[in-house]
Amino acid sequence: MSNDAQYLTRLQDYYARHQVLPSYAGIGELIGMRSKASVASLVLRLKGEGFLESAPGQRLRPGARFFERAFAESVPAGLPSPAADTRPDNVTIDKYLVKNPSNTVLIRVKGDSMMDAGIHSDDIVVVEKRGSAKVGEIVVAIVDNEFTLKRLGQEKGRYILKPENKAYPVIRPQGALEIFGVVVGQFRKYA
Numbered sequence: 001m002s003n004d005a006q007y008l009t010r011l012q013d014y015y016a017r018h019q020v021l022p023s024y025a026g027i028g029e030l031i032g033m034r035s036k037a038s039v040a041s042l043v044l045r046l047k048g049e050g051f052l053e054s055a056p057g058q059r060l061r062p063g064a065r066f067f068e069r070a071f072a073e074s075v076p077a078g079l080p081s082p083a084a085d086t087r088p089d090n091v092t093i094d095k096y097l098v099k100n101p102s103n104t105v106l107i108r109v110k111g112d113s114m115m116d117a118g119i120h121s122d123d124i125v126v127v128e129k130r131g132s133a134k135v136g137e138i139v140v141a142i143v144d145n146e147f148t149l150k151r152l153g154q155e156k157g158r159y160i161l162k163p164e165n166k167a168y169p170v171i172r173p174q175g176a177l178e179i180f181g182v183v184v185g186q187f188r189k190y191a
Contacts, residue, residue: 007031007042008051021060021089022051060090068092097185103129107140108147114138114149117164119186125149131178132172135159138183143173147180 010031015021022030028039043060046052050065068090075104098104108184117138119125133139139152141161150161150171161171 004042004045004049008046011046011052015062015066021062023059025068058172065090065092093187097126097187099184102126103181104184105129109149113166113168115167116149117151119164120184120188123186123188125183126187128184129180129181133179133182134182140180140183142178142180143171144175149183152179 008134011021011027013040018060024043026035026038026169027037027043031042033039033042036059043052045186047063048053050062052066053063055061070090094101095110105127106124107127109119109121109125112121114120119138125138135152136152137152139161140149141149141152142148143161148161148171150163153160153162153170155170157179159173160175162178163170173176
């Protein structure tokens with residue numbers, strides 16, 4: 001049982017490369033198990049923990065916990081401090097960032113108008129689709145039939161869209177301003 005975590009990481013890596021899980025025989029080959037009974041026992045344990053599920057045709061698919069990742073409480077960004085000798089919790093990125101899957105979309109950012117808010121070109125923002133937002137929230141809005149990502153503001157009783165880069169002007173819609181959604185998270189991939 002102590003090797004199950006290692007076996008799971010091999011299955012996760014395999015899934016990341018192929019977008020499918022191997023057959024039982026393939027699992028045995030992947031992790032170096034020759035016994036069909038040992039592979040079946042491992043699969044049963046991983047199913048019991050919620051990492052794997054049965055799929056049609058005697059195949060396997062990722063379970064609810066398959067995409068969990070280790071989550072350390074915090075890492076100081078200042079001076080180095082001794083590493084904690086505690087076991088990290090696990091979190092699924094979807095569960096952490098997405099409260100309402102049916103109302104959530106991911107949008108790739110183009111441009112640098114929000115860079116002072118830490119949102120850069122090619123970042124992915126997690127947007128919860130809503131028709132309203134609070135002043136101060138970062139929103140995806142539709143102005144003159146075009147989408148834009150800005151901070152919602154208010155001026156003289158009217159809503160405005162404020163960039164987070166001084167090189168860009170505040171947008172003061174003359175016509176309708178429609179809120180598509182509110183940014184609830186973001187991520188980026190470093191090279």
